[in-house]
Amino acid sequence: MSDFQSIGNQFVQHYYTTIDTNRAGLASLYSAESMLSFEGEQFLGTESIMGKLNGLPSMQHVASSFDFQPTVNNGIIAFVTGQLSIDNGPAMNYT
Numbered sequence: 001m002s003d004f005q006s007i008g009n010q011f012v013q014h015y016y017t018t019i020d021t022n023r024a025g026l027a028s029l030y031s032a033e034s035m036l037s038f039e040g041e042q043f044l045g046t047e048s049i050m051g052k053l054n055g056l057p058s059m060q061h062v063a064s065s066f067d068f069q070p071t072v073n074n075g076i077i078a079f080v081t082g083q084l085s086i087d088n089g090p091a092m093n094y095t
Contacts, residue, residue: 004068004069004070004076005068007068007076008066008068008076008078009066009068011076011078012063012066012078012080015029016061016063016080019053019059019061020059020060020061023050023053023054023056024050024054026050026053027046027050030045030046030049030050031045031046032045032046033045034046034049035049036048036049036052036053038052057086057087058086058087058088059084059085059086060084060085060088061082061083061084061094062082062083062084062091063080063081063082064081064082064083065080065081065082066078066079066080067079067080079095080095081093081094081095082094
């Protein structure tokens with residue numbers, strides 16, 4: 001995949017803008033085989049993932065660094081770091 005950097009950047013911008021402003025808009029990114037791992041729990045499938053995401057408090061992300069790597073079958077691994085504020089609280093680092 002020759003354009004994985006551009007695709008990765010577009011995905012990260014879309015994902016963090018959407019999770020901060022319109023979480024329901026993320027549903028189309030997941031499938032029945034998708035899995036979210038969150039603080040030791042796993043959520044399988046769109047409905048389960050969206051249930052978890054919709055139950056989280058209000059958040060604001062500021063992504064500061066992105067690293068992308070292509071995988072087999074045209075996948076992309078994204079590693080993102082930045083700062084996260086929950087319910088307008090103080091910013092904390094995230095990966």
